[in-house]
Structures are given as structure tokens and as C-alpha cells.
Amino acid sequence: MLSGFFRIIKFSFQEMVRNMSLSIMTVLILILMLLSINTLMVVKVLTDESVTAVKKQIDVSIYFNPEATPTEIQEIRDYVSAFPEVEQETFFTSDEVFANFKKNYNDNADVLSSLDEISQNPLGPTLIIKTRDPKDYSKIITALSVPEYENIIEAKTFGDTQVAIDRIHVITTNVQKFTYFLTILFAVIAFIIIFNTIRVAIYTQRTEIGIKRLVGATSWFIRGPYLVESLLFSIISVGLTYLLVDFFLKFLDPYMSVIFEKNNLLSNYLSQNLVSIIGIEFAVVFLLTIISSGLAMRRYLRT
Amino acid sequence: MIGSILFIAQKYFLCYNVLHMITLKSVTKKYSADSMGLNGIDLHIEPGEFVSIVGQSGTGKTTMVKLLIAEEKATSGVIEIGGWDITRISDSDVPLLRRQIGVIFQDFKLLPKKTVAENVAFALEVAGEKRARIRQVVPRVLDIVGLNHKLDRYPHQLSGGEQQRVAMARSLVHRPKILLADEPTGNLDSINTQEIIDILKKINEFGTTILLVTHNREVVNQLKRRVITLHGGRIISDEDKGKYRL
Numbered sequence: 001m002l003s004g005f006f007r008i009i010k011f012s013f014q015e016m017v018r019n020m021s022l023s024i025m026t027v028l029i030l031i032l033m034l035l036s037i038n039t040l041m042v043v044k045v046l047t048d049e050s051v052t053a054v055k056k057q058i059d060v061s062i063y064f065n066p067e068a069t070p071t072e073i074q075e076i077r078d079y080v081s082a083f084p085e086v087e088q089e090t091f092f093t094s095d096e097v098f099a100n101f102k103k104n105y106n107d108n109a110d111v112l113s114s115l116d117e118i119s120q121n122p123l124g125p126t127l128i129i130k131t132r133d134p135k136d137y138s139k140i141i142t143a144l145s146v147p148e149y150e151n152i153i154e155a156k157t158f159g160d161t162q163v164a165i166d167r168i169h170v171i172t173t174n175v176q177k178f179t180y181f182l183t184i185l186f187a188v189i190a191f192i193i194i195f196n197t198i199r200v201a202i203y204t205q206r207t208e209i210g211i212k213r214l215v216g217a218t219s220w221f222i223r224g225p226y227l228v229e230s231l232l233f234s235i236i237s238v239g240l241t242y243l244l245v246d247f248f249l250k251f252l253d254p255y256m257s258v259i260f261e262k263n264n265l266l267s268n269y270l271s272q273n274l275v276s277i278i279g280i281e282f283a284v285v286f287l288l289t290i291i292s293s294g295l296a297m298r299r300y301l302r303t
Numbered sequence: 304m305i306g307s308i309l310f311i312a313q314k315y316f317l318c319y320n321v322l323h324m325i326t327l328k329s330v331t332k333k334y335s336a337d338s339m340g341l342n343g344i345d346l347h348i349e350p351g352e353f354v355s356i357v358g359q360s361g362t363g364k365t366t367m368v369k370l371l372i373a374e375e376k377a378t379s380g381v382i383e384i385g386g387w388d389i390t391r392i393s394d395s396d397v398p399l400l401r402r403q404i405g406v407i408f409q410d411f412k413l414l415p416k417k418t419v420a421e422n423v424a425f426a427l428e429v430a431g432e433k434r435a436r437i438r439q440v441v442p443r444v445l446d447i448v449g450l451n452h453k454l455d456r457y458p459h460q461l462s463g464g465e466q467q468r469v470a471m472a473r474s475l476v477h478r479p480k481i482l483l484a485d486e487p488t489g490n491l492d493s494i495n496t497q498e499i500i501d502i503l504k505k506i507n508e509f510g511t512t513i514l515l516v517t518h519n520r521e522v523v524n525q526l527k528r529r530v531i532t533l534h535g536g537r538i539i540s541d542e543d544k545g546k547y548r549l
Contacts, residue, residue: 004431211412214372215473216402217429219394 008224030237033186330380340366342536358533405474464495
């Protein structure tokens with residue numbers, strides 16, 4: 001029993017070596033398919049990270065009228081703080097806002113000379129509000145857009161960051177769609193190539209298969225090498241893909257750390273989810289190879 | 304339950320004891336409406352017999368061989384080997400049957416990339432025999448056919464007669480009770496033909512039933528054994544010490 005199993009493994013290695021070019025082609029296509037699956041993973045990680053980073057920067061700025069009284073301002077601050085959705089609110093007095101403004105435009109002589117000409121602080125106090133979820137900003141803005149606050153609040157800004165989030169979603173959705181398409185395309189190509197690899201192997205060995213049958217080989221002994229070959233294709237392609245992906249992620253990580261201020265973002269994701277990623281990829285590839293080789297055997301290897 | 308136990312016991316018994324007897328009852332093989340391989344064949348071959356099956360091309364000789372190794376299935380009738388009805392044999396039982404029956408062909412059917420020893424060992428490998436036993440058995444069988452000095456040669460380095468002897472060694476390696484020889488001398492000169500026939504006779508002396516399908520008049524006449532003559536898928540003569548009469 002055990003010797004038969006080892007012989008099946010031996011025969012499948014012989015098969016792979018004899019049809020080396022086809023074997024390489026099959027493994028290459030499987031690697032391409034797996035790389036596109038991994039690209040999906042990278043896109044997902046980067047999307048999540050981008051959205052989180054952008055969300056962190058989102059806030060609502062409430063610009064008070066310079067004439068607004070401290071009582072009116074406090075009333076609005078109390079009103080805003082009462083919302084459970086509000087995570088944080090930061091208040092800047094007129095002087096602080098003015099100082100910040102001047103600091104921001106320190107190298108802009110035109111702006112500074114204009115301020116000198118006005119000779120007084122034209123800016124009112126500002127309230128910066130952060131909510132727990134970006135979708136709650138509209139609720140806060142709506143709550144503040146009432147007639148009694150019209151004379152107190154000069155302006156409310158929020159729109160631009162929402163546009164940024166929407167744009168990230170549009171771009172990543174399109175990238176994901178394209179990668180899904182590539183994955184399916186590579187899967188179909190891999191299926192056809194594996195099907196043909198096994199078909200060619202069966203054709204080139206029809207004499208050997210005939211002789212195996214003649215001397216009493218069981219169906220499993222004849223089919224076993226092709227199934228083991230599928231398993232070997234899966235192991236080799238998943239293994240090589242892991243090495244390539246690991247290399248690329250380590251190459252990308254320094255660039256990503258500049259954008260997201262996190263070290264080894266992608267490599268860490270890979271190592272933290274290694275078992276599930278490798279497991280799923282192996283299952284996908286093995287299923288694909290088993291189904292295609294099984295169909296080829298069913299079609300061309302009738303007992 | 305008892306029936307299946309008996310069936311298993313029968314197969315086991317067949318494998319090791321009485322897989323000699325061949326019986327065909329009203330066996331017909333139709334390929335199409337106007338193409339008949341065999342037509343109502345009734346035949347009984349006793350254990351240890353040496354039977355020549357002769358006939359012109361297309362008379363059903365090879366069809367009979369194919370039916371006996373379950374390469375094809377009869378359209379109607381019953382085929383029994385050692386009491387085992389193989390007429391509707393299941394796919395999973397076919398390997399078991401073929402390990403009990405040795406077969407050799409006109410075109411030898413050797414693997415060109417394997418040596419003589421590897422070709423013979425191959426039959427044991429597919430049957431799951433242990434390596435130690437293979438190493439023991441292969442040289443012995445090759446000794447019987449006189450090729451133990453050419454273990455490492457490849458088929459293309461051998462003469463036609465030698466290649467056929469390798470095929471015979473391979474067919475004997477399972478110690479079959481029946482040997483089917485389908486035109487084994489068809490590609491051989493008279494000297495090699497004689498060598499092959501001598502080996503077949505020797506194997507028969509050990510108790511193996513031999514079914515020799517041949518066109519070779521001299522071989523049949525020289526054997527002076529049972530001769531079955533086929534014509535149009537039917538048996539037209541069956542003589543105990545027959546001659547080639549076509």
C-alpha cells in the first residue's frame with residue numbers, strides 16, 4: 001500500500017520532469033493568478049489604511065462670527081458636546097485663530113501686509129468638532145443649521161474631506177474590479193492550461209497507460225500520478241508566490257511608511273494573516289487544479 | 304450476505320488455485336449492426352491445455368482475447384474464468400483479473416524508456432509488490448526466458464525475438480494460470496518464432512493454460528495440440544490434435 005503510494009509520487013515527479021515546459025507554464029499561470037489575488041489583498045489593506053488616515057483628518061470647523069458673545073458661543077459648545085456622536089471638540093479663541101492664521105501664512109507677504117492694513121483681528125473664534133464616525137458630521141451640521149444660530153455662526157466647513165473619501169472609494173472599487181477581472185481571467189487560463197497539461201500527458205503516455213492496464217494497474221494507480229501532479233503544482237505555485245509577494249511587500253513597505261506613518265504595514269499584515277492567506281490560496285489553487293485535471297482524466301482516461 | 308462472501312471467496316480461490324478453466328457460453332460480440340466480432344461462441348478450455356486459435360483476419364480471434372481480459376464486454380452470453388463470471392465484470396475487478404492472466408502481443412508493448420529489468424518490474428510495481436520481492440522475482444523470470452544477461456538493455460537494443468521474450472517475462476511475472484498470446488510470432492523470423500514457441504511449451508509444462516492466437520501454419524502443425532478454427536465469428540472446427548486447415 002505504502003510502496004504503491006510512493007510509486008505514484010515517483011511517477012508524478014517523472015511526469016512533471018518529462019513535460020517540463022508545460023509544467024513551468026502551468027506553474028507560471030497559477031503564480032500570475034495568485035499574484036492577482038494578492039494584489040487584491042494589498043489594495044484592500046491600502047484602501048482601509050487610506051480611509052482610516054483620511055477619516056482621522058476629517059472634522060467640522062465652526063467659524064463663529066467675530067461679534068458672537070462668549071455666552072452664545074458657550075451655548076453652542078454645550079449643545080454640540082451633548083451629542084453622543086461627538087468624540088472631541090476643540091475651541092480656539094479669536095486671538096489663537098489669528099495667531100495660527102499668521103503662522104500659516106508666514107511666508108506670504110501679501111496676506112501679512114493685508115492684515116497689517118486692516119489693523120484688527122477680522123477672524124472670529126473657531127470650534128473644531130470630531131465625531132466617532134464621519135457619517136455623523138452631517139447630523140451635527142444639520143443640527144447647527146437653524147435660524148437662531150445664523151447670526152452666531154459665520155460658516156461651517158466639511159465637504160472637501162467627504163469628497164476625498166468618496167474619491168478613494170471610487171478609485172479602490174475600480175482597482176478591485178479590475179483585479180477581480182484579472183483573477184478570473186488567470187483562473188480561466190490556468191484551468192485551460194492544467195486541463196491541457198494533463199490531456200497532453202495522458203496522450204503522450206497512452207502506451208504506458210495501456211501497458212499499466214494490461215498488467216493489472218488499478219484506476220487509482222493510473223490516475224494517482226496526475227492528482228499528485230496537481231498537488232505539486234499547487235504547492236510549488238503557492239510557495240513561489242509567497243516568496244515573490246514577501247519580496248514585493250518588503251520593497252513597498254518603506255514607501256508606504258512615508259504615506260501612512262507605519263513601519264512594515266504590508267509585511268506585518270502578511271505575517272499576521274499568513275495561515276489564512278496561504279490556506280485560502282492553496283485551497284483555491286488545489287481546487288482549480290483538481291477540478292481541471294479531474295475533468296481531463298474523465299474525458300481522456302476512461303477505464 | 305452469504306452470496307457476497309461466497310463471491311469474494313470464489314475470487315480469492317480463483318486467484319490462487321483454479322484460475323485455469325475457461326468457458327464461453329453462447330458469446331456474441333457485436334460492434335455494430337453489420338459488424339460481428341463473435342457470433343454465439345460455445346467453448347470450454349480445461350486447465351493446463353495448450354490451445355491454438357486460428358482463422359483469417361477479422362474472424363474474431365483478437366476479439367476473443369479482448370473479451371477474456373475484459374478489455375471489451377460481450378454483447379450477450381456468459382464468459383467464465385475458473386468459475387468467475389466476468390461477462391459483466393466491474394471496473395474495479397478488472398485489474399484483479401488481469402493480474403491473473405498473462406498477455407503477450409505481436410507488437411510486444413514494451414516501454415521504450417525502461418530497461419529490460421524495469422519493464423518486467425513495472426508489472427509488479429503497478430500491482431504494489433514490495434521492492435525486495437521485485438528484486439528477487441525479476442531476474443528469475445528473465446532467466447526462464449533466457450535474458451538474465453541483458454537486464455540493463457533497452458528494448459531498441461534487442462532483437463524482435465528478445466523483445467517478445469521480455470514481454471513474455473513481464474506476462475509471467477505474476478505467475479498467471481492462463482497466458483494469452485495474440486500473434487506473438489507475427490513479427491518474428493522462423494528462428495525467433497521457434498524460440499518463442501519453445502518457451503510457451505515450457506510454460507505450459509509448468510501447468511499454465513496457453514491460448515495461442517496465430518496465423519502461423521507451421522507453428523500450429525508442429526505443436527500437435529488442440530486447434531480451434533474461427534470463421535465469421537463462429538467456431539468451424541475444434542480438434543484435440545488438430546492442424547491448420549485454412
